[in-house]
Amino acid sequence: MAKDSVVSVRELIARRKPGFSLEAPFYTSPEIFRMDMEAIFGRHWIYVGVEPDVAEEGDAMVVNIGNSSVIIVRDDEGAVRAYHNVCRHRGARMIPEGKTIIGNIVCPYHSWTYGLDGGLKFAEHMTPDFDRGCHGLKPVHLRSVGGLLFICLAEDAPDDIDAMAEIMEPYLAPHDIRNTRVAHQADLIENGNWKLVMENNRECYHCGPNHPELTIPLFAYGFGFAPESLDEEGRREAERYNQLSESSRAKWEAAGLPSREVEHLSDRVTGFRTERLPIDRAGESQTMDTRAACRIPLGTIGDMAAGGLSFWTQPNSWHHFMGDHIVTFSAIPIDEGHTLVRTRWLVNKDAVEGVDYDLTRLTEVWNATNQQDADLVAIGQQGAMDPAYEPGPYSPHTEGLVEKFVNWYLDRLSHNVK
Structure with a gap:
């Protein structure tokens, strides 16, 4: 990297050849990673979980993104809120x-206590004129799109998530995310830059020789x-x-299941x-x-042979919605x-493990596929670090979807590099 990293990044963006992978610093440079965290993960809508993660009043989930930590909680009125931790x-x-x-959010240091509405309820040993109303938790933008939870760390969040929600909620509604539960969660640390993880997800060129389990149900031709x-x-x-x-x-369309392709991966801020x-x-x-892994269908799905609704968001998520999970x-x-x-498997909230579904059968395809993808990302990272890489x-x-991801990323990075 040059001494002036901003100029250097601008030059890297400007000389990127369309239809080609990024230059090595985009995958290996700590400086560019810091820019990614500020310009991409600090200013866009980031998928972090589902409403069933905080199903009941008082349920809380903490998600860390870079140096930021966010509390997501369902409050006493049943609303889902997000605060800086x-x-x-x-x-x-x-x-x-x-x-x-x-029941409350209590700081373990000096026991300052906050309600689930974010307001400061208790702060011992402060002066009589101390105004608790000025010291509530700082809110974080949060949006549920059909039960999928997105947060934005920026002061002003991109408002085009409303357009995405308007399109996506009819697609998601038949699967009724809010009336599911998390049957299993698996966290996997992949030894690669986040962009290599996303690029790998955005194509199935590699599927045939690398995903023997996934290519049983999934057509790579799609x-x-x-x-x-x-x-x-x-x-x-x-x-x-x-x-x-x-x-x-x-x-599917005749049965009330929206199915047609809608694609805005590179022409919107919230791609x-x-x-x-x-x-x-x-x-x-x-x-x-x-065949279905869970015998209880989701939502209004009448026929288990409802295919798989795929949903991708920039910069950090992908999802598969089926009739049973x-x-x-x-x-x-x-x-x-x-x-x-982070992978979550959701089933109907009334489904009982060992009765309505077998956990191994539910998770085996994607557990295997995730590890295979992690291995591929690792060798991609090793290659990007090699002096011979170009x-x-x-x-x-x-x-083509990899190219759209890269184009979206470079456009958003260029808008936010000062």
């Missing part, structure tokens, strides 16, 4: 990361392919996928994409036998070479 006395962090149940590169069997499979997609989409995709064989779920993913940067990938060309057929 910083005491207004001397700044102590009050609640450790993870989930808990609280993410693009080059017809001229397919052999006769591949062409037959691609045609089968196209026919299944058309017939399934018509059936997103959604589409309901067919599941192979039985067509019910992303399981090893493609939901899998959601968030990527949270740790440093320039490490990323936390940007390589994306496949226009299978890596």
